[in-house]
Amino acid sequence: MAHTKAPSAFKNPLIRWVDDRLPIFTMISKEYGVFPTPRNFNYLWNFGALALVMLVIMIITGVFLAMQYTPNADLAFDSVDRITRDVNGGWLLRTLHSNGSSMFFLVVYIHIFRGMYYGSYKRPRELLWLFGAVIYLLMMATAFLGYTLPWGQMSFWGATVITNFFTALPIVGKAITTWLWGGFAVANPTLNRFFALHYLLPFVIAAVVFLHVWALHVTGSNNPLGIEPKSDKDTLPFHPYYTMKDMFGVSVFLLIYAVIVFYVPDYLGDPDNYVKANPLVTPSSIEPEWYFLPFYAILRSVPNKLLGVILMFGAVVMIFLMPWLDTSKVRSAKFRPWYQWCFWFFVFDSLLLGLVGSQHPEGIWILLGRVGTLYYFGFFLVLLPFLGWFEKTLPLPASIAESVLGGGKLAGSTVAAKPMEKA
Amino acid sequence: MSSFRAFLMGGALALAAVTASAQEMPVPAKQDWGFYGPFGTYDRAALQRGFQVYREVCAACHSMNLLAYHDLSGIGYGDAEIKAIAASVSVPDDPDDTGEVKDRPGRPSDRFKAPFANEKAAQAANNGALPKDLSLIVRGREYGPDYIFALLTGFKDTPPAGMKMAKGMNYNEAFPGHQIAMPPPLSDDRVTYADGTKANLAQEAHDVVTFLSWASDPHLEDRHRLGARVIIFLAAFSGVMYGVKRKVWSKIDH
Numbered sequence: 001m002a003h004t005k006a007p008s009a010f011k012n013p014l015i016r017w018v019d020d021r022l023p024i025f026t027m028i029s030k031e032y033g034v035f036p037t038p039r040n041f042n043y044l045w046n047f048g049a050l051a052l053v054m055l056v057i058m059i060i061t062g063v064f065l066a067m068q069y070t071p072n073a074d075l076a077f078d079s080v081d082r083i084t085r086d087v088n089g090g091w092l093l094r095t096l097h098s099n100g101s102s103m104f105f106l107v108v109y110i111h112i113f114r115g116m117y118y119g120s121y122k123r124p125r126e127l128l129w130l131f132g133a134v135i136y137l138l139m140m141a142t143a144f145l146g147y148t149l150p151w152g153q154m155s156f157w158g159a160t161v162i163t164n165f166f167t168a169l170p171i172v173g174k175a176i177t178t179w180l181w182g183g184f185a186v187a188n189p190t191l192n193r194f195f196a197l198h199y200l201l202p203f204v205i206a207a208v209v210f211l212h213v214w215a216l217h218v219t220g221s222n223n224p225l226g227i228e229p230k231s232d233k234d235t236l237p238f239h240p241y242y243t244m245k246d247m248f249g250v251s252v253f254l255l256i257y258a259v260i261v262f263y264v265p266d267y268l269g270d271p272d273n274y275v276k277a278n279p280l281v282t283p284s285s286i287e288p289e290w291y292f293l294p295f296y297a298i299l300r301s302v303p304n305k306l307l308g309v310i311l312m313f314g315a316v317v318m319i320f321l322m323p324w325l326d327t328s329k330v331r332s333a334k335f336r337p338w339y340q341w342c343f344w345f346f347v348f349d350s351l352l353l354g355l356v357g358s359q360h361p362e363g364i365w366i367l368l369g370r371v372g373t374l375y376y377f378g379f380f381l382v383l384l385p386f387l388g389w390f391e392k393t394l395p396l397p398a399s400i401a402e403s404v405l406g407g408g409k410l411a412g413s414t415v416a417a418k419p420m421e422k423a
Numbered sequence: 424m425s426s427f428r429a430f431l432m433g434g435a436l437a438l439a440a441v442t443a444s445a446q447e448m449p450v451p452a453k454q455d456w457g458f459y460g461p462f463g464t465y466d467r468a469a470l471q472r473g474f475q476v477y478r479e480v481c482a483a484c485h486s487m488n489l490l491a492y493h494d495l496s497g498i499g500y501g502d503a504e505i506k507a508i509a510a511s512v513s514v515p516d517d518p519d520d521t522g523e524v525k526d527r528p529g530r531p532s533d534r535f536k537a538p539f540a541n542e543k544a545a546q547a548a549n550n551g552a553l554p555k556d557l558s559l560i561v562r563g564r565e566y567g568p569d570y571i572f573a574l575l576t577g578f579k580d581t582p583p584a585g586m587k588m589a590k591g592m593n594y595n596e597a598f599p600g601h602q603i604a605m606p607p608p609l610s611d612d613r614v615t616y617a618d619g620t621k622a623n624l625a626q627e628a629h630d631v632v633t634f635l636s637w638a639s640d641p642h643l644e645d646r647h648r649l650g651a652r653v654i655i656f657l658a659a660f661s662g663v664m665y666g667v668k669r670k671v672w673s674k675i676d677h
Contacts, residue, residue: 039675039677040677078488078489081489081558081559082489084642085489085490085494085641085642091642091645091646092646092649095646236675240671241671241672241675244664244667244668244671244672245668245672247664247667247668248661248664248665248667248668251657251660251661251664252661254657255654255657255658255661258650258653258654258657259650259654261650262646262647262649262650262651262653262654263461263646263647263650265646266562271562271563271564271565271567272563274559274562274563274639275559275563284599404676404677405676405677
């Protein structure tokens with residue numbers, strides 16, 4: 001196991017001095033240098049690194065925005081405008097941050113779908129998956145809180161609609177909502193606490209990301225075949241193979257991000273949020289940012305408010321339960337012909353629900369919303385448990401190396417790989 | 424299988440395209456704006472003409488509270504011109520040593536002087552309707568400049584047969600609901616341009632919308648310039664990283 005063995009000593013005396021007292025360099029080398037990683041990742045395995053890049057960008061831009069922002073209902077809107085108008089580079093900070101939330105969700109959604117397709121949530125990675133689901137939940141809370149801060153029309157009315165969910169709770173609903181608002185409507189106290197929480201939660205996310213990565217480094221990564229590495233031949237050291245691949249992926253991703261930030265910065269936003277919040281004027285349609293639309297569609301597909309709220313939160317709970325709802329022993333959808341269909345229908349269903357969420361709930365949209373909601377829950381609660389029992393899965397390859405390299409080339413390839421292991 | 428997937432995705436996107444146009448708001452005609460596109464810039468002459476239209480026409484009712492006079496350097500005015508423009512208004516000074524508040528001429532650091540003291544005064548002078556602040560009007564409306572242009576040029580003297588107008592309202596083709604409290608603000612020769620440009624309705628509307636677009640998004644040119652550099656860098660860096668990745672992986676079978 002050449003590449004799992006950590007270098008015992010570093011040449012640089014300062015690094016060695018630190019490492020003898022706190023083996024942080026040994027740890028970095030072990031976890032990111034020689035860390036044995038399945039050799040068959042496709043580009044979907046870039047999205048974890050991309051998500052981390054987005055978290056860092058959001059925290060850095062957010063901290064600098066907070067230096068110029070005023071969390072007061074009378075001043076917030078103008079202070080945000082001042083950032084874009086007068087603060088040096090403020091326009092760039094703000095558009096990086098506001099579009100960054102969309103990019104962060106886009107990356108995380110692909111990351112989640114990747115995990116669903118290749119069965120990354122299954123034993124022994126259940127806890128890893130749960131940490132991921134917690135990160136996603138925290139992201140949703142953070143994004144919602146952050147969207148309130150510019151105090152535009154959609155900020156205010158979005159906050160009003162979402163916090164009103166809690167009034168659906170029997171008996172205590174009204175009291176809880178008043179407590180959340182710090183008053184009898186969304187107003188200055190609400191904005192103050194939303195700002196405090198919006199600044200706090202990203203650091204909680206960072207902490208859970210640490211746990212997520214820690215758990216990942218205990219179980220090791222899943223891979224497109226969904227079978228565990230059995231020998232050195234199945235893995236490559238993380239560096240340079242995946243560091244370089246991630247760098248390429250990050251660069252392409254930043255390119256796409258830059259096109260949005262510099263050329264269509266308002267495309268994903270709502271023009272109504274350039275209008276200052278006015279509690280007396282309701283916008284013609286209140287709709288959340290695109291990344292919440294599927295849940296919004298589920299909420300509105302039920303005529304009963306409480307049931308709608310329960311289903312909406314239930315939709316997120318489903319993700320948490322995935323490791324125990326899926327009864328199939330085979331991880332990767334590559335070897336699950338039925339699950340593959342169900343999965344792609346689920347992707348389609350999520351997009352459909354997103355579309356439904358952006359429309360006025362009338363006519364065909366109500367029906368589509370209900371069918372979409374039915375499939376959403378059916379996928380988790382019916383298909384996942386039952387497919388495992390009757391689905392005839394395809395034979396799994398003996399090892400990653402065999403599948404990737406084929407039988408004959410195996411010997412030669414390991415020899416060729418040797419020199420790189422020391423890099 | 425993969426073609427089926429493509430079909431599903433394509434279907435969802437097509438559905439989105441069809442429904443995106445099904446909103447209740449009339450879709451304004453697309454205009455040719457020089458600031459559109461990746462290399463778009465604001466036409467300085469149009470900006471200054473548009474500011475003239477705002478100052479002589481719109482400013483009678485509409486505030487632009489988020490702009491300061493020194494921001495006008497962004498449309499090509501020099502310090503002396505900005506000082507003169509600011510000094511043309513008088514604004515309340517800070518309380519003096521006796522606590523009395525006197526007026527003083529405006530300074531470049533002052534925000535644009537609003538036509539009314541407060542919203543109530545604005546409504547009282549406008550038949551109960553509140554003239555909107557124009558600082559962010561273009562970014563704050565769907566279809567942005569196309570919509571404002573369509574609104575300014577969309578007034579009709581008589582509403583279509585059968586349409587009942589509320590008292591004091593004006594018919595406008597672009598406005599959602601078609602009844603707007605604002606009377607037609609622009610008409611041929613409403614202003615006399617200093618640069619000799621013929622001031623017909625379309626020209627005035629085009630100029631003032633250019634000015635308002637700049638006011639909504641004053642850093643558009645910086646954004647486009649920096650964007651080009653960032654994208655060229657990232658494209659090159661992606662190419663380099665792709666080469667590095669290929670080289671590293673070429674040493675093993677995969």
